[in-house]
């Protein structure tokens with residue numbers, strides 16, 4: 001199956017091969033060298049001098065760690081939500097007792113940084129702003145640098161879900177003043193699922209020391225202290241560490257800037273190709289994502305039939321709509337180990353399946 005979904009993504013063969021290596025002692029020198037190497041490479045990709053910690057978890061684990069370490073029950077939080085994943089991190093904060101005020105946008109739109117500034121002026125006691133950098137459910141990238149600039153005018157922490165952006169869309173952790181940034185191995189890193197990463201700024205560590213939300217597996221101060229010994233507190237997913245180390249080699253060989261440029265090209269190609277089939281994009285073009293494209297299901301066509309037709313006839317996996325967008329959009333993931341040809345192949349499969357379902361293609365797209 002060819003994965004054109006927003007994670008897991010295709011993985012280079014050299015990365016997959018690492019998954020069959022024999023296990024090692026996670027309390028021995030070999031693992032210490034491995035986690036040190038990975039941590040340094042991750043810092044380069046995050047463009048940070050702060051700590052980056054790896055957790056055996058999916059991205060949601062990193063989001064949970066990003067909340068429970070830095071907040072106390074009763075804290076006021078601004079949850080910027082432009083879709084399904086913005087709601088997820090807001091829900092996590094609420095589950096642990098934060099008072100979350102949601103600042104939402106219509107699906108397909110980003111948040112206006114000025115609205116963030118206004119919301120913070122109305123609520124000067126806000127302790128943190130939760131923001132999704134790239135909203136995978138709608139294919140929209142929030143203007144993170146500008147949003148962070150508004151938050152930095154206050155004392156609130158900037159806690160970022162960069163799960164589907166980092167390594168594919170530029171994230172400048174230190175330059176933009178991001179306090180906590182979460183991501184996961186199965187997204188643009190082009191590794192298998194199983195590891196999550198989270199960065200922690202000095203400001204965030206200061207908040208961590210007084211934050212009272214309960215935490216044990218997600219305690220990042222413990223993770224940092226174990227990392228100084230070249231270990232993790234609990235048994236890590238050793239095979240994924242092997243794979244991620246190789247994925248980071250592949251990424252550094254391509255070059256981070258080149259990988260980001262490739263994702264920019266893939267995003268443009270996916271959007272232009274969808275439009276040439278007479279399809280409408282969900283995202284406002286000025287904020288459209290370069291790692292995932294959400295396409296509106298044409299009127300009178302069954303969205304599930306598009307996804308299953310492309311799977312059954314072409315062996316290509318697309319994603320359906322999530323939450324309130326179920327049945328209304330389908331999504332093409334173009335992050336990780338993906339080429340221009342992969343996008344063209346997916347678009348041509350979509351064209352054939354749509355034609356079979358009675359969608360009228362523009363004359364220029366018939367052949």
Ligand SMILES: *Cc1c(COP(=O)(O)O)cnc(C)c1O
Pocket residue numbers: 006007058059060061085132134135136161162163164184
């Ligand atoms: C995939 C994704 C997540 C969730 O990651 P899991 O690894 O499935 O827990 C969170 N946020 C965004 C933006 C994502 O794309």
